[in-house]
Amino acid sequence: MSLYDDAVLALKGYGNRVDPAQEELRQVYLDHLVRHPDGMWKACEAGHLTASALVIDPERGRVLLTLHRKLQMWLQMGGHCEPQDTTLAAAALREATEESGISGLTLLAGGPVTLDRHPIPAPCHWHLDVQYAALAPSGATEQISDESLDLRWFAYDEVASVADTSVVRLMTRVRAALEQRG
Numbered sequence: 001m002s003l004y005d006d007a008v009l010a011l012k013g014y015g016n017r018v019d020p021a022q023e024e025l026r027q028v029y030l031d032h033l034v035r036h037p038d039g040m041w042k043a044c045e046a047g048h049l050t051a052s053a054l055v056i057d058p059e060r061g062r063v064l065l066t067l068h069r070k071l072q073m074w075l076q077m078g079g080h081c082e083p084q085d086t087t088l089a090a091a092a093l094r095e096a097t098e099e100s101g102i103s104g105l106t107l108l109a110g111g112p113v114t115l116d117r118h119p120i121p122a123p124c125h126w127h128l129d130v131q132y133a134a135l136a137p138s139g140a141t142e143q144i145s146d147e148s149l150d151l152r153w154f155a156y157d158e159v160a161s162v163a164d165t166s167v168v169r170l171m172t173r174v175r176a177a178l179e180q181r182g
Helices: 003-012 020-035 088-100 156-162 165-181
Strands: 048-057 062-068 077-080 114-119 126-135 148-155
Touching: 003 020, 003 088, 003 126, 020 048, 020 114, 020 126, 048 088, 048 165, 062 088, 062 156, 062 165, 077 088, 077 126, 088 126, 088 148, 114 165, 126 165, 148 156, 156 165
Parallel strands: 048 126
Antiparallel strands: 048 062, 048 077, 062 148, 114 126
């Protein structure tokens, strides 16, 4: 199965139907892929899917954010899909591992946690981000990558003071998913 096919299946199975805005966004992503068979790749100037993951340490009630080198913002780990990625989940896990330096991350079961569409500078126009949660193993130690200016753990209640609304929304949905899990 191709990464494109996996993305279509992941989006069709995305289970956040209680939020009409997320349902509408899911359809925008699916329509985009129908119109743009290259919509998984950075070269698609109309926009492309990206995969990200919020690294979370539920034992300590904290999340790891990266100070993005280009954007100068505290964000979750994530980025573009690569040819070796076989699934969106694998792309998100790869990005989280590369950018956090933490080995042994595992994705929270159940697929994507949320979707976030945001404009980016030309020549491309949109990132259609499929967002997951990555659970840090006990005692995890982060290591700054070339893509980050800094990495820092933030308590849940600190995130709103350092990150934008998309990261806060992702964190809120990740915490809700963790609570449902028990």
